[in-house]
Every structure is written in structure tokens, then in C-alpha cells.
Amino acid sequence: MxxxxxxxxxxxxxxxxxxxxxxxxxxxxxxxxxxxxxxxxxxxxxxxxxxxxxxxxxxxxxxxxxxxxxxxxxxxxxxxxxxxxxxxxxxxxxxNPRKIVKPKEAKPKDPNGWSGVWVVVEYNHGEIAPVSWELMGEGRKLADDLGCELASVVCGNQVDHVITEALAYGAEKVYVIDDPVLEYYRSEPYAEGITKLVQKYKPEIMLMGATAMGRDVFPAVATKMQTGLTADCTVLGIDPDTNLLLQTRPAFGGNIMATILCKKHRPQMATVRPRVMKMPERIEGREGQVIREELGIKEEDVFTKVVEFIKADAKSVFLDKAEIIVAVGLGIGSKKNMSIAEELAEVLGATMAGTRGAVEAGWLSHDYQVGQTGTTVRPKLYISIGISGAIQHLVGMERSDYIIAINNDCDASIFRVANYGIVGDLNEVVPAMTAEMKKRLQFGVAN
Amino acid sequence: MHYLICLKQVPDTSEVRIDPETNTLMREGVPSIINPYDAHALEEAIRLKESFGGKVTIICMGPPQAKEALKKAMSFGADRAILLSDRSFAGSDSLATAYILTVAIQKISETDPVDIVLCGKEAIDGDTAQTGPGIAQRLGFPQLTYVIKIREIDQGWITVERKTEGGREVAKAKLPVLLTAEKELNDLSYASLPNMMKASAYDPEVWDIKALPCDPSQMGLKGSPTSVSRIFAPSAKTGGEILDGTKDPTIVAGNVVEKMFQQNMIMVDPLAKGGK
CATH class of the missing domain: 3.30.70.20 (Alpha-Beta Plaits)
Structure with missing residues (x-):
């Protein structure tokens, strides 16, 4: 019963x-x-x-x-x-009209005036995160589906060149807060500034990269606005019936995908995983409207200070933030042979990593171990050398964008997750790859 | 110093899968664990207590059986553990969860003001990393997320190293503050025998809606702006191309490199002049 x-x-x-x-x-x-x-x-x-x-x-x-x-x-x-x-x-x-039949009405524009798709540009320590422009490409599609405007938000100190870039990547409007207090990213003044813009100009949708900065500032803004925020989305879309933003993201460690809605609160906010959306075309000299607002916060009222920024290179970057990884396993044979992999990494500007076996053999420190008892990585490119692919290793790297594997055993499980696998002697294959890369990359890597 | 840890009990997610045929969650026998990042946050609080003295309080929102996670957490040397559990809390998204946790922290602070709130950077079952910053915002505390090292606490300011895409940032903030912990923050220690014995006899306090003055419109499903509309299995990775490089390694290697460029796995920097 x-x-x-x-x-x-x-x-x-x-x-x-x-x-x-x-x-x-x-x-x-x-x-x-x-x-x-x-x-x-x-x-x-x-x-x-x-x-x-x-x-x-x-x-x-x-x-x-x-x-x-x-x-x-x-x-x-x-x-x-x-x-x-x-x-x-x-x-x-x-x-779900299938379940409860109810006449469908055409959804009018938001009655409370929330309109427009905004992309918050990540600019810090003099660099613009590329995901900002990837989101301009995605934001364009969403804005077209909704028939609304696409705008960028630029916060920082002396950001005129960032505004020019935002326009070149397709912003119709750029909302700007240019203030010395915003010299370095800090949660409080940034969240305060962005919230001020949101309250005044009422965007319907807000996007930002799911980076350390995006995932720090957006929760603060969402809390101030008392609205919903979906983290680390990999697919976005507009529901044609309701005009709601369909925010799809991996859940449970990527084993499940979930589509999230924010039905009644505005703006609908999402952070989006870098390198998932396509980079749009950059058109030099595009024009648009620039709207400037004051921050209105004094330095002495900010209780966070940036003391120093230690920029990472390929060798010191955190493994889970690396874009290209060259990883070695016990198959490489000896510490001496590490140089084969290191030369390839050097040419690619890649970060070295290894399996638990390679770390226990003393070829790399534990900081560079990939897998269940090490770090889970998701680089753009993972080149695996002499790794058989134990499940404890695979769970730590299988969500890389691209995987290239070199191993002499054609039954090695690493080949099941590889986009391209080469069965052969790594002492022959890897130097051949390095030589070919060198030829093509004489002008440097763009990552 | 009063350190407060926000802890979550989570399913061991490496074992939760979706059945591709029935499109349903397979979670039979998936064990529950303390969220790993929260364990590092707790470890750090215990170490701070050992160096500077003070008290460690743990709060956890969850079903009654999350008491087990709190008892385990107590065995590492915490002083007090409170479970926030009420059916009206169920279904809270990150906005509503941060609200409930904040109300609890404010209540605790009435008698024993909190100096440092430590959270894990995210929970491994949701990966949102939104609850910590949400609490900081509501409490009006500065937030330092993705902390990999605490350098010093001096004259009411805390200096930490944070992990970001481009490198590590050294930042300081005025207490009271909220930190979120990365795994690099410390190595986990084992519980001592006396602490384990103390914990096994410890019964965590349970606060329900009567004990916590929460606004019903801000918690649970009603207080959650986001909702799940659909779940599905991610598209399975299709098997790649396996090439035989035993006979002609140079040619095969060259072909694969060619494909890597064609598919933009590596991009040549058009602006760079000269070699790297």
C-alpha cells in the first residue's frame, strides 16, 4: 500500500x-x-x-x-x-509535457527586465585566461538563441587593452570597472564590483571560466544575489520552450552527467570548464559600447592583500593545472632513460609525470605521481611512455582531452583509453617523435 | 584560537557509476567516507591547535548516519562535533547548504567566537567548490581558497600560499577568515590511540531545525535556486587507433605527430619568433 x-x-x-x-x-x-x-x-x-x-x-x-x-x-x-x-x-x-499535459505558452522576455548574456573576463597578473574568449564564442550562441545582447565584464587596473580584446572577440557591450584596488584579483573587491554591475544592468545569464579565480568569485556573487550557480559546466544550451539555460556538468567524479536548471532566480550563473568550448574568431577593430562604473571601495577597507605571485613554468606547475604532460612508467627501464622522455617534454614545454612505480623507483618525486594515490590530471594532451595502464593509474588520467600511448605490449590496458597508441620500442619511437616535433615547433608552442 | 571545520560525508565516488543500459545510478555497497579535502582541512586545524593552542569544532550537515564520520573525525583530536540534521535540510543546493552552515557557525560563535573556518576546497561527490565561499560571504569573512600552505599567523593576519593556474599566490587576510584546503596543505596523520578511545565514546551533538533558527524559505529544496532536471551517462570514450611501430618506428611516429597537429592537440604559436 x-x-x-x-x-x-x-x-x-x-x-x-x-x-x-x-x-x-x-x-x-x-x-x-x-x-x-x-x-x-x-x-x-x-x-x-x-x-x-x-x-x-x-x-x-x-x-x-x-x-x-x-x-x-x-x-x-x-x-x-x-x-x-x-x-x-x-x-x-x-x-515535461509528456507527463502532465498543460497548454504550452510562448515564453515572453523576462518580465523583470533581466536580459543579456555576460561573460566575465579573467584578467590577472597581466594575463587574460583564454577560457574568457572561449566563453565569448559560446555566449554568442546563447545570446543568438535568446535574441539578446552579448556583453563582457572587465575588472582590473588599467584595462583598456583588455576592452579592445573583448570587443575583438565579439562583445557588443563591455562593462568596465577600472580601479587601482583591482590591480590583483581578490575575492572581496571583485565580487563587490561585479555584483554592483549585475544589480544595475540585470543580465539574464552570466558565465565565467571554472578556474581558481572564476570558482572563487562567482560563488561570492551568487550569494550576494541569492541566485543559483552551477560549477564546472561542460555543455550549455537554451531550452527552446522555457528559455532557461541548460547547464550540463559532470557529477560524481565524472561518472555521471547532470543537467541543472535555475528556474526562478536571476541571473542564471555558471562556471565553465576551460578548453571545452571552441575559441571564436578574433576580428581586429570591432567596435562596441563601453560602459564604465566606479568601484567605490578604498584599499584600507579590503582585508585581503596579495603579498607575492610566484609564476610557474612547465617544471614547477601543479600537475593538475598542467596543459601538456609527458608521463613515464616502469617500462622506461632506468633513470638514465628518463632523458628520452625529458627531451620530448622539453620540446613541447610539457610537465613530466609518472606512475606510482616510476615514483617508487625514485625517478620522480611524489608530487609528480598520477593516479589514485597521486594526482588526478586533466591536461589537454597526455603522452604516456612505457606505462601499462593499471586501473589505479587510469583513473587519474583517463579524462585527459587527448591521450597518446607508447608501449611495447599490444595488450597493455593503456591502449584502451588512448586516442593513438603506438606499439613499439620506446627507445626508437619517442626520439623519432621528438625529432619530428622539433622540426614543426621551431617557432614555439601556443599553449 | 577557535578553529571550525565544515565536514561532509560523501560516497567514495571512484566507485559510483551509471549503468549505461538502464541509465541509473549503481551505488550498491558504495562506502561512505569523510570528504578527502575536508580531512586535510581538519588535519591543518589540529596542527594549528598543537602549535598555537585553542579549540577545534567540527560541523557536518547530513543524515543521522553521518554521525559516524564525525566520530571518526573526533579521533584525530578535535574537541567538539555537531551534526546538523533535519529532514527539512535535505535537498539543499550549495546556496542553501552555505546558509544552514552559516547559521550554525553564528550560533556557535555566540558563546565561542570562531577565528578560522576551514573547509575542503570541494566535496568529491559534487565538485562545486561553492559552499566554502558562500559561507565566507554570509559571515562577512575574507576568503582564501585553494590553500596549499599556511605560512604564518601574526597580529591578527594569516598568510597563506594559494594554488592557481599560473602559479602560487602568497596572500594574507585579516582574521576571522575562511580558508579552503587543497590536498597539498599537509599529509594526513594517524589517529592516536587515546584519541581513538575518546572518540569511540563520544556522542556528537545533533542540531535539528528546532536548535537552529533557520529561515525555511532559504533552506532545503525550497531554498535552492538550482535543480537537477536530468541525469545521464557520459558518452563512452571510443577506442582509439593502435599502430604497429615495431617495423618502421620513424614513419609511424611521424604519422602520429602529424595527427596531433591536425587535431590541434598541439598548436604552433603564430606570434613566437625563434625557438622555445
Whole structure:
């Protein structure tokens, strides 16, 4: 006589818990659990479940039957299908017309005036993070789908050249706060400045790179605005029916993809993983409107100071931030042979790394170990030399954008995750690759 | 000094998978652990307490069985552990979670003001890294995220090293402050036997909605602006191309390098003049 939960399908979103008028559901260990003493099978939870994880134990009772169900004292409300649907169900109905048939209305522009797609440009220590421009490309598509404007936000000290770049990458407007307090990135003044712009100009969507800076400032802005923020998205889109931003991101360590919505709060905010979106074309001399605002914060009122910035090169960069990695395993044979891999890394400006075996052999320090007991990496390119591919190693590198593997054993598991694998003697193959790279890269790598 | 740790109990995510055929979560028998980054935050607090003296309080929001994570955490030498558990907290997104944790920290601070809040940089089941900064914002504390080293605490200011894409940043902030911990912050120690015995007898306090004056409209599902609309399995990585490099290694290596350039795995810098 109770609702049945399919534990495999339940994602623990809790929609059913809010919906149940009898408070018969609980979220236990991330799964909805029905309290059989309270559940009266009224079915409201079944309707709202986004993954169809809930089912009635028996066919839905008729209205007359339902009227006979005694409602416990203190329960908030009784479900009655003649009453208007609860708000959250109505929302859901718009996304899923299959389940609850409701006439679809064309969505007008946001009635409260939230409009436009904004990309916050990451500019710090004199450098612009490339993900800022990747997002201009993606932002263009979203703005076109919505029929709205694409704008950039530039914060910093003496940023005129950044404004020029933002226009070249397609901004129709650039919102600027240029102030000496913004010389280096710090959470408080940046969050304050961006929030000021948001409150005044009301963008519908805001994007920023999912970098140390984007993931530091956006949560602060979202909290100030009391709106939703989705971290580290890899796919964005606009729902054609609701005009909502579809924010898709990996969850549970990348084993699952989830699409997140921010239905009622504005702006809809997302940080986006670098190197996922395509870099748009840069057109020199493009023009647009530049809107400047004051920061209005004095240095003495900021309680964070940047003391020093120690810039990393390929050898000292944190492994999980490296763009190109050359990794070695025990197959390389000896410490002397490390030079084969090091020469390739040198040509590519790559960071060296190794398996647990290579680290235990003393060829590299533990800081450069990739895998379960080391670091999980996600570079653009991972070149694996003499690595067989134990599962503990694979979990630490399989989400690299591209994997090239060189190993003499054609059955090595590393080949299962490689885009290109070369079966052969690394002493021959790797130097040949290095020589070919040298020829092509005489003018340097663009990463 | 009063150090406060925000800790989360998480499923060991390396073992959570989605069944590609039924499109459902497979989590039978997945063990629960203390979120690894939170363990480093706790370790650092214990070390600070050992150097400078003070007190370590742990808070954790979760279901009743998260008490186990708190008992485990106590065995490393913390002084107090509080579980924030109420069915109305369930379904909170990062905005709502930060709200509930902030209300708890404010309540604790009424009798015992907190100087340093330490969180893990993110939880491994959600990877959002948003709850820590959300708490700092609500408390009005400066935030130092992605901390890999605490250099010093002196005259009411803390100096740390932070991990960023371009390198390491040395920054300082005025106490009270909120830090989020990277794994590089420290190496985890083992619990001592006396602490383990103390922890096994310890019963964490449990605060429900009656104990915490939370605004119902800001917590749980109702207080969460974001919602999951769909889950699916990521597209499986298609098998790559395996080439035989035993006979003619130079040619095969050359072909692969060619493909690496064609597919933009490596890009030639058009602006660079001269060799690297």
C-alpha cells in the first residue's frame, strides 16, 4: 500500500519530499525512502519525480477512494487532483509535457527586465585566461538563441587593452570597472564590483571560466544575489520552450552527467570548464559600447592583500593545472632513460609525470605521481611512455582531452583509453617523435 | 584560537557509476567516507591547535548516519562535533547548504567566537567548490581558497600560499577568515590511540531545525535556486587507433605527430619568433 522507490533510478533530488503532503518521504543516504506508516499512495510524489523512480504500488485510486483516505492530524494538505497543481509541478510540466499535459505558452522576455548574456573576463597578473574568449564564442550562441545582447565584464587596473580584446572577440557591450584596488584579483573587491554591475544592468545569464579565480568569485556573487550557480559546466544550451539555460556538468567524479536548471532566480550563473568550448574568431577593430562604473571601495577597507605571485613554468606547475604532460612508467627501464622522455617534454614545454612505480623507483618525486594515490590530471594532451595502464593509474588520467600511448605490449590496458597508441620500442619511437616535433615547433608552442 | 571545520560525508565516488543500459545510478555497497579535502582541512586545524593552542569544532550537515564520520573525525583530536540534521535540510543546493552552515557557525560563535573556518576546497561527490565561499560571504569573512600552505599567523593576519593556474599566490587576510584546503596543505596523520578511545565514546551533538533558527524559505529544496532536471551517462570514450611501430618506428611516429597537429592537440604559436 505504499509508493515504491526504484533505488537505481532515484538521484536523491528530493522533489518528492517537498511534494508529499503527508511527509511520508525522507532522504536517507541520498535516496528517497518511503515511511509506510504515513504513505497513503496519493501519488503526488510520482508526478514530480524527474527520473521516474517512483511508482504506485497499485493502480491510482479513484477520487472517491481518495476521499475516504483519512488524513492524519497535522498534515499540511491533502492532494486533490481537481485543485490547481502545486507550483513546482507546474514548472515541471513545462519541461515535461509528456507527463502532465498543460497548454504550452510562448515564453515572453523576462518580465523583470533581466536580459543579456555576460561573460566575465579573467584578467590577472597581466594575463587574460583564454577560457574568457572561449566563453565569448559560446555566449554568442546563447545570446543568438535568446535574441539578446552579448556583453563582457572587465575588472582590473588599467584595462583598456583588455576592452579592445573583448570587443575583438565579439562583445557588443563591455562593462568596465577600472580601479587601482583591482590591480590583483581578490575575492572581496571583485565580487563587490561585479555584483554592483549585475544589480544595475540585470543580465539574464552570466558565465565565467571554472578556474581558481572564476570558482572563487562567482560563488561570492551568487550569494550576494541569492541566485543559483552551477560549477564546472561542460555543455550549455537554451531550452527552446522555457528559455532557461541548460547547464550540463559532470557529477560524481565524472561518472555521471547532470543537467541543472535555475528556474526562478536571476541571473542564471555558471562556471565553465576551460578548453571545452571552441575559441571564436578574433576580428581586429570591432567596435562596441563601453560602459564604465566606479568601484567605490578604498584599499584600507579590503582585508585581503596579495603579498607575492610566484609564476610557474612547465617544471614547477601543479600537475593538475598542467596543459601538456609527458608521463613515464616502469617500462622506461632506468633513470638514465628518463632523458628520452625529458627531451620530448622539453620540446613541447610539457610537465613530466609518472606512475606510482616510476615514483617508487625514485625517478620522480611524489608530487609528480598520477593516479589514485597521486594526482588526478586533466591536461589537454597526455603522452604516456612505457606505462601499462593499471586501473589505479587510469583513473587519474583517463579524462585527459587527448591521450597518446607508447608501449611495447599490444595488450597493455593503456591502449584502451588512448586516442593513438603506438606499439613499439620506446627507445626508437619517442626520439623519432621528438625529432619530428622539433622540426614543426621551431617557432614555439601556443599553449 | 577557535578553529571550525565544515565536514561532509560523501560516497567514495571512484566507485559510483551509471549503468549505461538502464541509465541509473549503481551505488550498491558504495562506502561512505569523510570528504578527502575536508580531512586535510581538519588535519591543518589540529596542527594549528598543537602549535598555537585553542579549540577545534567540527560541523557536518547530513543524515543521522553521518554521525559516524564525525566520530571518526573526533579521533584525530578535535574537541567538539555537531551534526546538523533535519529532514527539512535535505535537498539543499550549495546556496542553501552555505546558509544552514552559516547559521550554525553564528550560533556557535555566540558563546565561542570562531577565528578560522576551514573547509575542503570541494566535496568529491559534487565538485562545486561553492559552499566554502558562500559561507565566507554570509559571515562577512575574507576568503582564501585553494590553500596549499599556511605560512604564518601574526597580529591578527594569516598568510597563506594559494594554488592557481599560473602559479602560487602568497596572500594574507585579516582574521576571522575562511580558508579552503587543497590536498597539498599537509599529509594526513594517524589517529592516536587515546584519541581513538575518546572518540569511540563520544556522542556528537545533533542540531535539528528546532536548535537552529533557520529561515525555511532559504533552506532545503525550497531554498535552492538550482535543480537537477536530468541525469545521464557520459558518452563512452571510443577506442582509439593502435599502430604497429615495431617495423618502421620513424614513419609511424611521424604519422602520429602529424595527427596531433591536425587535431590541434598541439598548436604552433603564430606570434613566437625563434625557438622555445
Amino acid at each position: 505504499t509508493v515504491i522507490v526504484d533505488n537505481g533510478k532515484c538521484i536523491g533530488c528530493g522533489a518528492c519530499i517537498v511534494e508529499c503532503p503527508l511527509e511520508a518521504l525522507d532522504l536517507i543516504d541520498g535516496i528517497a525512502v518511503v515511511n509506510p506508516e504515513k504513505c497513503k499512495d496519493n501519488g503526488s510524489c510520482v508526478e514530480v519525480c524527474p527520473t521516474n523512480a517512483l511508482a504506485l504500488d497499485k493502480p491510482a485510486p479513484s477520487v472517491t477512494e481518495k476521499e475516504q483516505v483519512p488524513v492524519e492530524a497535522g498534515s499540511k494538505k491533502e492532494f486533490n487532483k481537481d485543485e490547481p497543481l502545486p507550483e513546482s509541478v507546474q514548472d515541471y510540466a513545462q519541461d
